[in-house]
Amino acid sequence: MLHDQYVTVHNSQAFDCDESLLPDLERFRQAVLEAVAKGGRIAALSARPVNDGDSRIVAVVAFDAEGVLQVFSSPVAGEYPAIAADCPQAHWFERDLWEQRGIVPLGHPWLKPIRFSHACSRGEAADDPSPATCGVTDFFSMSGEEVHEVAVGPVHAGIIEPGHFRFQCQGESVYHLEISLGYQHRGIERAMLGGPAVRTIHYVETASGDTSIGHAMAYCRGVESLSGTHVSPRAQVIRGIALELERVANHVGDLGALAGDVGYLPTMSYCGRIRGDVLNMTAVLCGNRFGRGLVRPGGVAFDLDDEAVRQLTRRLKSAAKDTRVAVDLLWESPSVMARFDRTGALSPELCNEIGLVGPAARACGVPRDVRRDFPFGIFRFAQIPVSTWDSGDVFGRAYVRWLEIQRSLAFIQEQLDALPPGQILSPVGALAPNRFSVALTEGWRGEICHVLSTGPDGKFDWYKIFDPSFHNWFGLAMALRNQQISDFPLCNKSFNLSYCGHDL
Amino acid sequence: MLKAIKARLQQGYRTTSYPDGPPPELPRHFAGLPVIDSSKCLPACRQCIPACPTQALDIDTRTRQVSLDTGRCLFCRECQRVCPAGAIQFSRDFRLASSSRERLVVTDSSPLPAVELDGAIVRLLGRSLKLRQVSAGGCNACEADTNVLGTVGWDLGRFGIQFVASPRHADGLLITGPVTENTRLALEKTYQAVPSPKIVIAVGACAISGGPYLDHPEAHNGAASLVPVDVYVPGCPPHPLTILHALLATIGRLPRGL
Ligand code: SF4
Numbered sequence: 001m002l003h004d005q006y007v008t009v010h011n012s013q014a015f016d017c018d019e020s021l022l023p024d025l026e027r028f029r030q031a032v033l034e035a036v037a038k039g040g041r042i043a044a045l046s047a048r049p050v051n052d053g054d055s056r057i058v059a060v061v062a063f064d065a066e067g068v069l070q071v072f073s074s075p076v077a078g079e080y081p082a083i084a085a086d087c088p089q090a091h092w093f094e095r096d097l098w099e100q101r102g103i104v105p106l107g108h109p110w111l112k113p114i115r116f117s118h119a120c121s122r123g124e125a126a127d128d129p130s131p132a133t134c135g136v137t138d139f140f141s142m143s144g145e146e147v148h149e150v151a152v153g154p155v156h157a158g159i160i161e162p163g164h165f166r167f168q169c170q171g172e173s174v175y176h177l178e179i180s181l182g183y184q185h186r187g188i189e190r191a192m193l194g195g196p197a198v199r200t201i202h203y204v205e206t207a208s209g210d211t212s213i214g215h216a217m218a219y220c221r222g223v224e225s226l227s228g229t230h231v232s233p234r235a236q237v238i239r240g241i242a243l244e245l246e247r248v249a250n251h252v253g254d255l256g257a258l259a260g261d262v263g264y265l266p267t268m269s270y271c272g273r274i275r276g277d278v279l280n281m282t283a284v285l286c287g288n289r290f291g292r293g294l295v296r297p298g299g300v301a302f303d304l305d306d307e308a309v310r311q312l313t314r315r316l317k318s319a320a321k322d323t324r325v326a327v328d329l330l331w332e333s334p335s336v337m338a339r340f341d342r343t344g345a346l347s348p349e350l351c352n353e354i355g356l357v358g359p360a361a362r363a364c365g366v367p368r369d370v371r372r373d374f375p376f377g378i379f380r381f382a383q384i385p386v387s388t389w390d391s392g393d394v395f396g397r398a399y400v401r402w403l404e405i406q407r408s409l410a411f412i413q414e415q416l417d418a419l420p421p422g423q424i425l426s427p428v429g430a431l432a433p434n435r436f437s438v439a440l441t442e443g444w445r446g447e448i449c450h451v452l453s454t455g456p457d458g459k460f461d462w463y464k465i466f467d468p469s470f471h472n473w474f475g476l477a478m479a480l481r482n483q484q485i486s487d488f489p490l491c492n493k494s495f496n497l498s499y500c501g502h503d504l
Numbered sequence: 505m506l507k508a509i510k511a512r513l514q515q516g517y518r519t520t521s522y523p524d525g526p527p528p529e530l531p532r533h534f535a536g537l538p539v540i541d542s543s544k545c546l547p548a549c550r551q552c553i554p555a556c557p558t559q560a561l562d563i564d565t566r567t568r569q570v571s572l573d574t575g576r577c578l579f580c581r582e583c584q585r586v587c588p589a590g591a592i593q594f595s596r597d598f599r600l601a602s603s604s605r606e607r608l609v610v611t612d613s614s615p616l617p618a619v620e621l622d623g624a625i626v627r628l629l630g631r632s633l634k635l636r637q638v639s640a641g642g643c644n645a646c647e648a649d650t651n652v653l654g655t656v657g658w659d660l661g662r663f664g665i666q667f668v669a670s671p672r673h674a675d676g677l678l679i680t681g682p683v684t685e686n687t688r689l690a691l692e693k694t695y696q697a698v699p700s701p702k703i704v705i706a707v708g709a710c711a712i713s714g715g716p717y718l719d720h721p722e723a724h725n726g727a728a729s730l731v732p733v734d735v736y737v738p739g740c741p742p743h744p745l746t747i748l749h750a751l752l753a754t755i756g757r758l759p760r761g762l
Contacts, residue, residue: 116686117722134686154690157669159637159651161644162687183686184641187722199557202578202716209643209741266508270515272655276744279652280531287533290645292740293580302533325511332507500643503686 006031007071009438011374012225017048017436017453020058020071028057028074029083035061035070036087041355041368043069044438044451045083045093047076047101048462055101060438060451064373069438082108089355092474100189112137115503116182134182135164142168142175150485154183161499169485177480177488179473184503192463196223196297196431204450205292208467208501213239213246213282214443215465215501216295218450221376222439223297226431226454231377233420235299240378241312241415242282242291242300244408247444248319249278251359251401251408254496255327258398261490262339270326274319281315284308299425309416316416320409327402340395344479344491347392356475358446358468359404360495362388363396370442384411397494431458443468445498467501519659523752523762527598527745528657534743535579535594537617538610542570544591552583552592558709558718574600574617575608575712578740599762600738601750605728608712608736619735619753625701626756629675632664633755635705636674636698640691641723642681645741646708650678652744653751665751671695676703676734682710682723683730695731705735705754707747712736 007020022028036042040061047055057076060069082105083090092114094105099113116134135154147170154162162183168176188203204219205212217239224231231239256271279289286294286302294300304312330336346356351364361368369386371379387403389396436453446468455461476495480488520528530536545568552561552570560576561583563569570591572583584592602608602617639647653660654667668674671694683691695704706727709715714725727733737750752758 133689154687155638155694159639159647159667161639161642161647162690183684183690184639184681185684185686185722186641186682186717187720191717191720198555198582199716202557202580206643206645206716206740209645210648212645266511269656270511272652273515273518273657276652276655276657283531283534285533287531287535288579289649289743290741292578292645308532322515325514329508329511498644500641 008068009071010068011370011376012221012437012439014225014432014435014437015071016434017073020073021056022072022074025057025074025076025080028059028072029081031072032059032061032083033086035072036089039063039065040070041352042087042089042093043440043447043449044464044466045090045097046451046464047097047103048073048453049101055103057097057103058451060449062374062440064368067373069374071436071438076103079104079106081106084108088353092470110140114181115185117185117187135180137180139166139180140168140176140178146170163499165488167480167485167488172484172486174480174483174485174488177477179477181473181499181502184500186500186504188504189463189465193460195460195463201296204465207465207504208469208498209290210250211246211443211445211448211467211498211501213242213291213295214441214448215467216291217243217377218439218441218448220295220297221441222437222450222452223428223431225437225439226435226452227297227429228432229298229426229428231299231426232422232424234422235424236377237415237419238285238300238304238424239295240382241412242285242294243441244412245278245282246291248405248408249275249282250444251405252278252323254401254493255330255398257493257496258340258394258490259330259336261493262336264330264333264336267326267329270322274322274326277315277319281312281319284311296425298428299423301425303424304419309419313413313416316409316413323405330398337395339490340398341393342391343394343487344483344494345391345393346475346479350478351392351475354474354478355471357471358442358444359397359400360446360472360475362386363400364392365390370440370447374440376441378415382411382414384408394490394494433458445469445496446472465504467498469497469502472497473502518657520657522745522748523758530596530598530743530745534596534598535581537595537597537600538572538574538577539593539595540570540572540610540612541591542568542612544589545570546589549588551586551588555582555586557582557716558713569611571609571611573609573713574738575605575736576709576715576718577738578709578716598743598746599749600742600746601735601753603735605733605736608738619750621703621734621754625703628701629755631755632666633676633751634666634668634674635676635678636671636694637667637678637680638691638694640679640681640687640711640727641684641717642708642710646680646711649741649744650680650707650747653748658744658748660748660751663752663755663757665755671697672699674698674702676705677731678705678707679711679727680707682714682717682720682725683727684723688724688730691730703734703754704731705737705750706733707737708742709738709740712738715740
């Protein structure tokens with residue numbers, strides 16, 4: 001496992017953080033840049049506090065094709081030459097690092113807070129690096145005749161979370177969109193420290209509340225790796241079913257919302273309802289439509305009996321049929337396709353350069369899927385084919401969702417038909433002290449990455465959460481370039497990113 | 505076009521007949537209004553207290569009465585799991601909303617929660633309710649299950665209830681989330697922009713008490729810390745049926761006894 005100066009691990013494989021230590025920052029910076037040049041993708045980059053206020057910069061580089069993670073670290077203090085200067089993927093990570101630890105990435109192209117977390121620490125930090133009010137900051141701006149600025153949010157027109165969007169336009173065309181978030185910042189990563197405690201699971205279940213299963217699975221797999229807990233095959237299957245139900249519910253909802261955004265009401269109405277039906281299937285598992293309370297360290301808290309399997313099988317059939325009828329209408333309506341086609345297109349090169357994940361990446365023809373690349377739980381035994389499309393536009397993102405819906409529904413049925421016997425919840429022991437783990441799962445928006453480490457007492461001394469939205473918000477900004485501003489709602493919906501999952 | 509009509513026929517009529525007919529079927533493991541029987545408690549047990557993530561439980565040292573604050577409760581049922589005597593159970597009653605914060609606290613003999621608004625405001629609203637939704641740190645679950653009421657399955661519009669884009673067109677706010685410090689200003693401004701008299705509905709444990717973010721310095725322990733709240737809707741998130749019931753109760757459109 002130990003290479004010269006870095007660690008290669010698999011998804012949620014515990015290791016000793018010191019093994020990844022490089023002698024100095026220059027070596028660290030080189031190593032990360034080399035790894036990315038070799039086809040690696042930054043899954044995590046942050047600074048971990050170590051004793052006496054010192055920090056260690058840590059990078060996790062994912063090699064999708066090989067299915068391995070390389071972890072690098074080095075001591076860091078004060079400032080260091082920004083990685084983002086040579087590697088755009090690092091852009092958002094280094095802003096986060098700077099905001100959280102006060103360490104300055106020198107030469108960073110656009111250094112400003114991503115969450116305005118200091119705005120809510122009520123003046124406690126003396127060397128406060130960020131502004132006092134969320135969203136009050138300099139924005140990238142343009143000047144010139146007919147250039148104008150449009151500001152939207154934080155409160156939006158519908159039932160949506162808050163975020164601020166700043167467009168630089170000429171006439172109807174958008175030259176640049178800057179997205180300013182942080183409104184949903186609740187202090188989750190801070191509150192995870194010293195855990196696991198009674199609230200910990202609830203933090204991860206509400207980190208991004210429409211992805212409760214995805215985040216709870218990442219957390220549980222992290223904890224299980226640090227405690228050496230074996231999860232039974234039956235529990236793995238139930239987790240897998242829940243994860244795919246979450247994907248289907250949200251994808252169906254997104255297709256409905258996309259239809260609504262182009263004014264195609266039939267699909268909007270049908271999909272809106274079907275989404276609810278799928279959430280109700282998750283409620284069959286555990287009583288809660290979002291799967292709250294189902295996934296717990298050691299397995300799952302609710303078993304599936306024959307009656308539930310029968311019910312789910314019946315509901316799956318009708319959901320599959322209803323969805324097909326509702327979604328097929330989209331592809332056959334020229335008025336819909338005219339709006340979806342070539343709107344908000346991203347190239348595969350850009351996708352890789354900025355490190356997109358999930359359906360947004362797969363719609364650019366990049367076959368990136370944690371379920372296949374870094375298989376976890378049931379996905380080590382049952383593969384779901386990766387769904388891709390190559391147009392990179394709104395149509396691509398919609399169509400990949402449709403492909404995934406069908407494949408996930410088939411997977412769920414297969415799993416229900418072959419539910420292994422056995423117990424569902426293994427006892428979880430204490431976490432090993434001074435260990436480190438990186439847990440990846442494929443949520444419906446893409447890669448969820450939890451990075452956790454324990455101190456000498458076996459409690460979390462560091463916990464980082466990277467929701468897929470962390471990677472993809474910048475993709476939305478890029479997708480808007482040279483688009484009509486009136487296509488923003490459609491583009492936005494085609495990504496449908498999480499505000500709370502980003503803001504934590 | 506023919507295909508669209510065929511699809512329309514295939515999808516059928518799916519709107520629930522509630523409240524005139526029976527409510528849609530709730531899942532088997534559904535956790536509704538808690539039922540407490542303190543007489544079952546073992547002497548000096550208190551196991552439920554540290555198990556609760558949101559300090560929703562209390563045992564009165566003198567009367568030995570267990571109380572559960574549904575305004576804080578995440579309905580995780582950890583208390584039920586650790587209780588050796590079965591003193592805490594969760595019923596299937598989805599009617600959780602109350603216009604009184606105190607009445608969210610359930611004990612052996614507490615009255616059922618109820619929405620009883622000032623008659624004047626109910627009359628003023630008449631047969632319609634326009635709400636502006638503000639997500640103030642919500643995790644998108646309360647938001648999603650509020651949004652779902654607009655779909656054909658529930659068809660909120662048939663009750664004259666609508667979510668509007670501008671606070672100036674609204675009769676009040678529906679707030680979700682613990683109210684993060686970073687949304688405080690936006691919430692205050694939105695509240696001020698709603699013409700008086702206005703009503704405020706707090707949906708979900710976060711908006712009522714802070715939920716899992718209780719006492720976080722980054723948030724404000726719910727909407728009531730900043731604006732006056734008229735109706736509280738417990739849950740994490742509340743089931744759409746619970747939210748619908750609350751909204752109908754708010755405008756006095758529930759048939760008697762429901
Ligand atoms: S069900 Fe409610 S009262 Fe019981 S432990 Fe969970 S949050 Fe606390």
